[in-house]
Amino acid sequence: MKYNLPKYAFAALLAIALGCSTAKQDKIVQTDAQQKTQLPIDRKVDSVLNLMTLEEKVGQMNQYNGFWDVTGPAPQEGSAARKYEHLKNGWVGSMLNVRGVKDVKALQKIAVEETRLGIPVIFGYDVIHGYKTISPIPLAEAASWDMEAIKKSAEICAAEAAASGLNWTFAPMVDVARDARWGRVMEGAGEDPYLNSRIAEARVKGFQGDLGEFNLAACAKHFAGYAFAEAGRDYNTVDISDNTLHNVILPPFKAAADAGALTFMNSFNELEGIPATGNAYLQREILKGEWGFQGYVVSDWGSMAEMMAHGYAKDLKQAAEYAAKAGSDMDMESYGYVQHLAELVREGRVSEETVNEAVRRILRVKFMLGLFDDPYKYCDETREQQTIGKKEFHDGVLDMAKKSIVLLKNDNNMLPLKKQGQKIAVIGALATDKTSPLGSWRIGADDGTAISVMEGLQQYKGNNLTYAKGADVALGEPKFTTRTDINTTDKSGFAEAVAAAKNADVVIMVLGEHGLQTGEGRSRSDIDLPGVQQELLETVYKANPNIVLVLTNGRPLAIPWAAENVPAIVEAWHLGTQSGNAIAQVLYGDHNPAGKLPMSFPRNVGQVPIYYNHKNTGRPSNEDPDSVFWSHYTDVENSPLYPFGYGLSYSTFEYGNLRLSSDKLAANGKITVTVDVKNTSNRDGREVVQLYLHDLYASVTRPVRELKGFETIDIKAGQSKTVTFTIDEKTIEFYTANKKWEAEPGDFKVYVGGSSDATLNGSFTYTHQKNEKDTID
Secondary structure: OOOOOOOOOHHHHHHHHOOOOHHHHHHHHHHHHHHHHHOOHHHHHHHHHOOOOHHHHHHHOEEEEOOOOOOOOOOOOHHHHHHHHHHHHOOOOEEEOOOOHHHHHHHHHHHHHOOOOOOOOEEEEOOOOEOOOEOOOHHHHHOOOOHHHHHHHHHHHHHHHHHOOOOEEOOOEOOOOOOOOOHHHHHOOOOOHHHHHHHHHHHHHHHHOOOOOOOOEOEEEEEOOHHHOHHHOOOOOOOOOHHHHHHHHHHHHHHHHHOOOOEEEEOOOEEOOEEHHHOHHHHHHHHHHHOOOOOEEEOOOOOOOHHHHHOOOOOHHHHHHHHHHHOOOEEEOOOHHHHHHHHHHHOOOOOHHHHHHHHHHHHHHHHHOOOOOOOOOOOOHHHHHHHOOOHHHHHHHHHHHHHHOEEEEEHHHOOOOOOOOOEEEEEOHHHOOOOHHHOOOOOOOOOOOOOOHHHHHOOOOOOEEEEEOOOOOEOOOOOOOOHHHEOOOOOOOHHHHHHHHHOOOEEEEEEEOOHHHOOOOOOOOOOOOOOOHHHHHHHHHHHOOOEEEEEEOOOOOOOHHHHHHOOEEEEOOOOOOOHHHHHHHHHOOOOOOOOOOOOOEOOOHHHOOOOOOOOOOOOOOOOOOOOOOOOOOOOOOOOOOEOOOOOEOOOOEEEEEEEEOOOEEEEOOEEEEEEEEEEOOOOOEEEEEEEEEEEOOOOOOOOOOEEEEEEEEEEOOOOEEEEEEEEEHHHHOEEOOOOOEEOOOEEEEEEEEOOOOOOOEEEEEEEEEEOHHHOOO
């Protein structure tokens, strides 16, 4: 039976699906908003599904990249013409990289008004740390340890992107990353599962907000293990234990799912020899089974087709079969489903119910976003013009940027700078760069729109500023796709830099990575200062050692010479649109830095991967200096240059009086850990108080310590605050030898301090015995 539905057809479609007669359709059109509000979403989803042909169902599982200029004529030949025909046939469920109300509305109009059923398209985009107004890269935001600020940053991203017609962001990336060589560390929250989990929750809630408003569906990625690529080389093989998968990698994904993330993205890597896109253990057993995830899973770009290159699928048809059976609901740019899935169903190789399940998940998200109620909900050009670049957004990303800065070193209180009477030389090509601070993954932003460091410093009028480039980071147009892009030869600006330094009281050197040196495909085998920058630093130091080194980078760097010689080091990352203002306000002391590292900084690349929550091994240390038979290097100590959780302030803090309410934790019970923190300086400050546990013995070996809680506190000069943490069975749970999450009896050490190398400690024992006194109500 064929229905001739009017344009903007959903009201009539719903009426037919619910069994209403044609005579009643006009009345239903008049009251459809009320009916759609009252009907359960699952009933609405099934009502649509029941009207769909197999090809239309498969179409909902097909995502295309933008393929033509919608302001011009429709494509007449080639792949663009085929995609256009698919769109008109209702065989496209989603599109990506189409943005701006004008273009989105034009495509949505085709989907809604020219297809048989009028099912709206969902529009996705990589809104990673901003759309037009750019916040710090996610790794930098993680250094704030400020969940409210991170949530607010995601809200700003969502507000601008949604106003531009988008409904869905491919963020947050919640991959736990231990290897700084991997370029995508900039996109996540660092090396710790607990901090990653808290940030995943904050970013999901920030992006999605109240789905009745103008928000974005979040997408937790990359599921799973992507950051554990061998040698830190993007897209490389991943081979990890089930213990690492469950105890380290999966917790942030579970947190994202629990926070209500509407979508997940699978990853490029294999896991236990099976590519993630075709991995039923990840997608069906864990995500949709154990966790009860109700949203849908999208592949990463082309990852279905890449199962052929992996050597897992013999052709695209088999890859489509494997992906569908494994629970990958939407195909991003492999064309496997749209070309082969209907045929696979007819051949009996994939059940139609497998297709139906995927389509239900996709339609459910579209309903939740309100796209069926109003397909043009996100397509208001007036709102777009009024929203992009609002002052409150710039204020928000400036606040986020200041909170993301980490003070690594400040010998002799060289910082903050005096505001009057100093001669300051600013050196480094990155000091005047207005694009690099935007960082990687800011594809909606315009080049040259960041506030440079020099522009930020120029807001302070009391000092005499001079500038010398010293050396470029890149040769020619910076793309950083190959090693030849990096400047390893041109030192022609060194002499000017030395002259400027000799005539200055203080030298500010802005060095590091260009914003395009990190991100997808930007792995590095050496993570020192790129090109000739290290030589520039040492040359200027000989002329004037009073250096403040401002690092702008997207990953931890190996800077052992600077750590030993340079008196002040500021980790300023890639901070986004307001970068220069944030850096200047920290350097001049108008903002007291309080950031803490979300990843360990190595002494050299040979230590990588390096992370604080490592295992002891059977030979963790040795007291005999003449023995070599223990786990160590012969040329460098084991510890990082700067550990996870580390960060200084213009204030100083003293920890003391650690006390536990009991030395025994009983089943269903709790104990409290209390510590006093005093601001021992004459300046008000903020401190991130961190709680770590060490499970001394267990059914599987446990890390030397694990972050289990943190509190950010503001303390006035000379005053103290008491911070209390609660430990219960949930706190000490882990994925045990029994292949499940549970708390095991044993002995635990507690550490509290301002970084992962905290020394203040206590201990307790956990038993299965129930203590009525400690029972939680």
